[in-house]
Amino acid sequence: MLAFILIVFATFMSFAINAKEYFNPGDPVGIRFMCRSESAILAVANADTKTLKAAMAMIQVQSKLGECAVLPGPAKAILRSRVYTYVDYDGVKTEVWLIVSKDVPIYVIVAQPAAKKSSA
Numbered sequence: 001m002l003a004f005i006l007i008v009f010a011t012f013m014s015f016a017i018n019a020k021e022y023f024n025p026g027d028p029v030g031i032r033f034m035c036r037s038e039s040a041i042l043a044v045a046n047a048d049t050k051t052l053k054a055a056m057a058m059i060q061v062q063s064k065l066g067e068c069a070v071l072p073g074p075a076k077a078i079l080r081s082r083v084y085t086y087v088d089y090d091g092v093k094t095e096v097w098l099i100v101s102k103d104v105p106i107y108v109i110v111a112q113p114a115a116k117k118s119s120a
Contacts, residue, residue: 028077028079029078029079029110030075031108032071033070033109034068034077035068042084044059045084045086045094045096048086049088052090077101077106078099079098080097082095083096084096095109097109
């Protein structure tokens with residue numbers, strides 16, 4: 001199960017990367033992971049600042065508690081408001097956003113595009 005979550009989260013993180021330099025309210029993004037409470041998503045974000053393994057473990061914990069869900073495929077979401085900005089374990093600027101679906105608050109994590117490395 002953890003391997004599946006690892007693959008889904010890694011796919012989510014790459015899918016969530018948008019061509020824009022920064023995300024703004026109203027931007028559409030693809031999500032594969034979401035939480036229903038701010039405290040649950042911030043626990044995942046905190047783990048994401050340490051290691052990928054820590055983030056995956058926290059996603060699994062929050063999923064078992066019923067606070068978060070890994071989606072079977074990408075879902076389109078419209079960003080509503082930025083909750084928190086941090087730098088992940090790999091140095092990528094990452095943000096926690098609130099989206100609203102049918103008047104229900106949902107929290108997601110989106111990563112900023114990684115800087116292109118020089119081929120020289």
